[in-house]
Amino acid sequence: MSAQIIDGKTIAGRVRIAVARDVEAFAEEFGGAKPGLATILVGDDPASAIYVNGKQKACREVGMDGFNFPLAADAPREEVVELIERLNADPAVSGILLQLPLPGHLDGAKLTGMIDPRKDVDGLTPVSAGLLALGREGLRPCTPSGVMTLLDAAGAQLEGAEAVVVGRSNLFGKPMAQLLLGANATVTMCHSRTRDLPAVCRRADVLIAAVGRAQMVKADWVKPGATVIDVGMNRGNSTPPTLVGDIDFDAVKEVAGAITPVPGGVGPMTIAFLLRNTLQAARMQRSER
Ligand code: NAP
Numbered sequence: 561m562s563a564q565i566i567d568g569k570t571i572a573g574r575v576r577i578a579v580a581r582d583v584e585a586f587a588e589e590f591g592g593a594k595p596g597l598a599t600i601l602v603g604d605d606p607a608s609a610i611y612v613n614g615k616q617k618a619c620r621e622v623g624m625d626g627f628n629f630p631l632a633a634d635a636p637r638e639e640v641v642e643l644i645e646r647l648n649a650d651p652a653v654s655g656i657l658l659q660l661p662l663p664g665h666l667d668g669a670k671l672t673g674m675i676d677p678r679k680d681v682d683g684l685t686p687v688s689a690g691l692l693a694l695g696r697e698g699l700r701p702c703t704p705s706g707v708m709t710l711l712d713a714a715g716a717q718l719e720g721a722e723a724v725v726v727g728r729s730n731l732f733g734k735p736m737a738q739l740l741l742g743a744n745a746t747v748t749m750c751h752s753r754t755r756d757l758p759a760v761c762r763r764a765d766v767l768i769a770a771v772g773r774a775q776m777v778k779a780d781w782v783k784p785g786a787t788v789i790d791v792g793m794n795r796g797n798s799t800p801p802t803l804v805g806d807i808d809f810d811a812v813k814e815v816a817g818a819i820t821p822v823p824g825g826v827g828p829m830t831i832a833f834l835l836r837n838t839l840q841a842a843r844m845q846r847s848e849r
Pocket of ligand 1: 728750770792827
């Protein structure tokens with residue numbers, strides 16, 4: 561039997577509607593004030609420019625302020641630091657997003673770490689990562705948060721379940737594992753040195769792939785009835801190029817109980833949770849005044 565297709569587009573749409581409603585309530589409560597997201601785009605990478613434009617557009621659609629700060633590809637480190645410090649101090653800015661990757665002369669991890677953790681809407685600063693690891697309140701990375709909502713929408717039971725995350729990046733794999741652990745799943749993290757990856761994946765009630773290798777996860781890696789989440793975004797070979805996930809979707813959907821498609825699965829959740837984080841950051845900052 562074919563798997564339930566987890567419709568990320570529709571679920572993300574619901575999150576955005578809820579955020580728009582909460583932004584209105586925020587404005588009523590605080591004399592017309594709006595949450596504001598500042599994006600920093602260094603250089604002219606076309607994909608990064610598309611992502612940043614999408615994020616700015618999404619802000620406007622839910623009634624938030626969006627401020628973009630484009631910097632030249634050869635902007636010196638001091639200029640980026642000065643901008644981050646200025647935005648950290650600006651009360652109109654609730655959230656700051658430094659679009660990655662940065663040009664080679666800039667250290668993305670170090671610069672991200674300079675963002676005030678209360679404005680860290682990507683959830684990537686060491687403070688945010690630490691709060692997550694300790695199970696304390698904080699801003700969580702957007703894509704793993706979105707996956708948790710997709711799992712909930714699919715009716716996945718996480719308590720006591722075997723969850724396998726393939727990929728251990730700071731951006732996705734590690735925070736994903738922490739969120740699953742927080743939901744009382746038994747979590748295994750896999751990476752390029754994992755021995756017999758197919759066998760480890762076959763144990764999973766919940767299998768999440770974030771590797772960046774097109775259609776790597778095959779049908780015989782999947783336990784029948786498992787919930788399968790595909791985070792991968794790879795360019796397919798067809799013309800015009802299509803987006804392809806890390807899961808061999810057509811084959812795996814015949815084995816899994818539920819599965820996310822690419823596109824239309826995890827992708828739309830990321831921006832929806834960026835908006836939600838910006839609102840959460842704005843609320844946290846107001847409560848501190
Ligand atoms: P990343 O930093 O490149 O990490 C990739 C991970 O995959 C690493 O941990 C690596 O292991 C592991 N890996 C590589 N080859 C492997 C193999 N053959 N077997 C097992 N593990 C292997 O990637 P990322 O930033 O997490 O992104 C992963 C994918 O998710 C990309 O396609 C990216 O575009 C996508 N993504 C999508 C969204 C979204 O919004 N939908 C958000 C984030 C990421 P090692 O650590 O051992 O090198």
